[in-house]
Amino acid sequence: MPPPLMVRFHGGEAGPWRVLRQRVLSGAPLPEARRLAVQEAAAPSPPGPIAWTLAGSTGNLRYTERIEADSLAARQEGLARPQAVHAALIPIRKNEAWWSLAQDERRAVLEAQSRHIAIGMDYLPAVARRLHHSRELGEPFDFLTWFEYAPEHEPAFDEMLGRLRAQREWDFVEREVEIRLVRELG
Amino acid sequence: MPPPLMVRFHGGEAGPWRVLRQRVLSGAPLPEARRLAVQEAAAPSPPGPIAWTLAGSTGNLRYTERIEADSLAARQEGLARPQAVHAALIPIRKNEAWWSLAQDERRAVLEAQSRHIAIGMDYLPAVARRLHHSRELGEPFDFLTWFEYAPEHEPAFDEMLGRLRAQREWDFVEREVEIRLVRELG
Numbered sequence: 001m002p003p004p005l006m007v008r009f010h011g012g013e014a015g016p017w018r019v020l021r022q023r024v025l026s027g028a029p030l031p032e033a034r035r036l037a038v039q040e041a042a043a044p045s046p047p048g049p050i051a052w053t054l055a056g057s058t059g060n061l062r063y064t065e066r067i068e069a070d071s072l073a074a075r076q077e078g079l080a081r082p083q084a085v086h087a088a089l090i091p092i093r094k095n096e097a098w099w100s101l102a103q104d105e106r107r108a109v110l111e112a113q114s115r116h117i118a119i120g121m122d123y124l125p126a127v128a129r130r131l132h133h134s135r136e137l138g139e140p141f142d143f144l145t146w147f148e149y150a151p152e153h154e155p156a157f158d159e160m161l162g163r164l165r166a167q168r169e170w171d172f173v174e175r176e177v178e179i180r181l182v183r184e185l186g
Numbered sequence: 187m188p189p190p191l192m193v194r195f196h197g198g199e200a201g202p203w204r205v206l207r208q209r210v211l212s213g214a215p216l217p218e219a220r221r222l223a224v225q226e227a228a229a230p231s232p233p234g235p236i237a238w239t240l241a242g243s244t245g246n247l248r249y250t251e252r253i254e255a256d257s258l259a260a261r262q263e264g265l266a267r268p269q270a271v272h273a274a275l276i277p278i279r280k281n282e283a284w285w286s287l288a289q290d291e292r293r294a295v296l297e298a299q300s301r302h303i304a305i306g307m308d309y310l311p312a313v314a315r316r317l318h319h320s321r322e323l324g325e326p327f328d329f330l331t332w333f334e335y336a337p338e339h340e341p342a343f344d345e346m347l348g349r350l351r352a353q354r355e356w357d358f359v360e361r362e363v364e365i366r367l368v369r370e371l372g
Contacts, residue, residue: 001286004322057322062248065290100187101294104251133322136190136243 005058007132008039009089009144014046017087027175032152036089036181054091056132056144063107075124084128084148085183090176091141098172114167123160126153134153141175188207191244194225195275195330200232213279213361222367225243240277242318242330249293254303261310270314270334271369276362277327284358284370300353309346312339327361343362
């Protein structure tokens, strides 16, 4: 488990990722942006005008149990695979009812009722994923999840999102935006 | 559950809390400070020289289950009680072994093996407490716990700390500093 990594996603005119489309699932949209830059830790900010910045930090496992963590580790692949030129950034904010639940209640909704971890497992190793926590940074979203996959796995990725969004856990989502991207190296 | 509150603890020459003593349990000490100011959210910073600032954010329950949360809520009292003129700030950093554990493993150490929640319950309502998370803010400590109690409950507070520090959970603590304070209104 590496130490927390602060990551800033800058929507604007710069960066290797071109925005294909923004889809608003619930709540307010983000301002329009043509490109996206991912800034890790103390790396320099991208040049040019920035339409929005979202920040989050990687961190320890919040719900995943050991047997699940080992299964995930055995199957998942890292970011920046050469063939994974498609990406999605999905910022989510959950409502007060979610954050007022105790740990056992949130775990029950997330996995016993919604199979969040199990559904994600079905799409490994095709879909690589990194979760960033934003809530305690005073950010407008609670989580920023970043996904990378090869173009031929887009239908599988779409299916995964559809299955997750049909679960009870999503009753607690009050804002969700999906930004689809393609990598275009300058 | 109120939204996360960002709190900055400033050790220096200002603030209503006079430092009685610093005790280093493990790791490096903090620089000497005569007084402490607690800055919540966007409140102004204290005047004068500052020896150190530690920041953390309140947040949702990480380990506490519903039955425990209800027992705590029925017994605990809030901060700023007039008689609770003694306080302690205890910043803690846990080691990489702790942060590499899965959620069920950390919960097992914290409660099944170490009775962290149950021990704290024994000292309610005498000791009021607020936990601040710092790890994902890039801070030198992972947690900042703030305690307030009346002078006659200091022996009970000392006993609580002794019991907690004797548990297996504390094998994972790599830095711990304890700052005892007394409130002196200007």
